[in-house]
Amino acid sequence: MSQDTEVDMKDVELNELEPEKQPMNAADGAAAGEKNGLVKIKVAEDETEAGVKFTGLSKEELLKVAGSPGWVRTRWALLLLFWLGWLGMLAGAVVIIVRAPRCRELPVQRWWHKGALYRIGDLQAFVGRDAGGIAGLKSHLEYLSTLKVKGLVLGPIHKNQKDEINETDLKQINPTLGSQEDFKDLLQSAKKKSIHIILDLTPNYQGQNAWFLPAQADIVATKMKEALSSW
Known part of the structure; x- marks a missing residue:
């Protein structure tokens, strides 16, 4: 078989294969031939209803x-x-x-629980050197009352000579600070303001040893007992 005959046979085979590559709707024209055909599938109504059928109890x-x-x-x-x-x-x-355990009762409220205590250690420094000592303190009670002070810790104001136990009298007020009458007037004025007066009875407050020497402890104890009974 010659070479020309082989070429003709290949052309025939290609022409036979061309119809298989044509679109399904090629008969509708050249414009429609460029698109593939659409296939529509219709599902039976009974099959659709069967897919969503309720299987629970009515x-x-x-x-x-x-x-x-x-x-x-x-x-x-x-x-x-x-x-x-x-x-x-x-x-x-x-x-x-x-x-359940009961709540504890509140302790009895004493007067020192109901307000502050105000301490005046150096009376002359508080009221001033020329204010009269104990007598000058009465004019400050109104101010202390506004501060809700319930107790006034005062002193020491008793008679004391530096490091001299025999010249120390816990029952007598230092003359430079006032007299017994001045102190009584102060107590009356403080009572009207509901302020309690507490005396600091440190024996040797002007000396080096506040309670004197250990060898003098018995004398100090005796003087302290007498002062507590007196005040």
């Missing part, structure tokens, strides 16, 4: 099952367990409250 069936003796007994049992549990917790709470 209302009538549900009411029938709910009214069966088994379910009724189950519901009553659950309801009874609920109320028994609730009553049990209530009873437990009551028992805890009843058996």
Whole structure:
């Protein structure tokens, strides 16, 4: 077979294959031949309904099952367990409250619990050198009362000579600060303001050792007892 014959046979085979590559709707024209054909599939209505079919109980069936003796007994049992549990917790709470320890009663409130204590160590520094000592302190009671002061720690104001135990008298007021009458007037004025006066009886407040020497402890104790009885 010659070379020309082989070429003609290949052309025939290609021409036979061309119709297989044509679109399905090629008969509609050249413009429509460029698009593939559309295939529509129609699903049967019974098949669609079968896909979404409800398989649960209907209302009538549900009411029938709910009214069966088994379910009724189950519901009553659950309801009874609920109320028994609730009553049990209530009873437990009551028992805890009843058996809990009681709160302690508040301690009795003394006057020193109801306000501040104001300390005046150096009386002359507080009222001024020329204010009259104890007598000058009365004019400050109104101010102290506005501060809600309930107690005034005063002194020491007793008679004391530096490091001289025999010249120390815890029952007598230092003459440079005032007299016994001045102190009584101060007590009366303070009482009207509901202010208590507390005396600091540090024996040797002007000396180096506030309580004198250890060897003088017995004398100091005796003087302190006498002063406490006097004041």
